[in-house]
């Protein structure tokens with residue numbers, strides 16, 4: 573696990589986008605795994621800037637998002653479809669056939685999960701999977717207790733996760749109770765994992781990931797077993813000593 577310590581959110585975002593831009597420049601058919609939440613927004617802004625400066629084209633890129641809320645359609649302002657469109661896709665030269673996000677409104681969610689796995693398989697391996705870190709160690713929406721061998725599945729969201737994400741909704745009651753998420757095994761099949769961590773709020777979780785034990789009770793700990801992980805963390809996120817950091 574390589575840990576890159578940076579000054580602040582802005583530097584984290586720039587470094588992360590340069591890792592993705594490097595891949596896009598080098599590979600003819602890059603496959604990116606993308607994340608939502610506040611953490612990657614700066615990275616998306618940086619990618620948009622590169623596109624506007626004509627230093628990159630996304631015409632040959634495919635993207636797979638980690639997760640989507642169950643019950644929110646693509647036009648819902650809090651769906652991850654909407655988020656990705658607003659924060660990245662509508663600003664760059666990427667077509668709808670190149671971007672994949674699970675459909676949280678599918679009639680049969682189990683079949684939707686299987687289809688998503690199939691779509692990832694058909695694209696080949698994900699080259700770089702971008703991850704944020706949940707306060708309870710979740711990656712994607714894989715909550716504590718999720719099996720390390722899980723594939724794309726429907727998950728019941730923990731109350732603490734719904735509360736953490738309530739800031740995007742009018743009230744916590746509006747936060748869906750379930751989501752579709754890539755499984756831990758699906759995520760860790762990616763060639764490279766790029767974990768972004770910013771802010772003091774995440775410091776305990778980051779320290780536990782680096783120094784705690786590998787356990788399904790703390791999903792992100794699986795990254796200790798992956799051969800190719802880069803963590804880009806800012807100073808505030810590195811400030812915790814609770815796990816001996």
Ligand SMILES: N[C@@H]1[C@@H](O)[C@H](O)[C@@H](COP(=O)(O)O)O[C@@H]1O
Pocket residue numbers: 607608609610611612638639703704705706707711712713733737
């Ligand atoms: N499903 C997403 C995760 O993919 C994300 O990493 C996490 C952290 O979000 P933030 O970056 O806003 O702290 O929140 C959500 O639960």
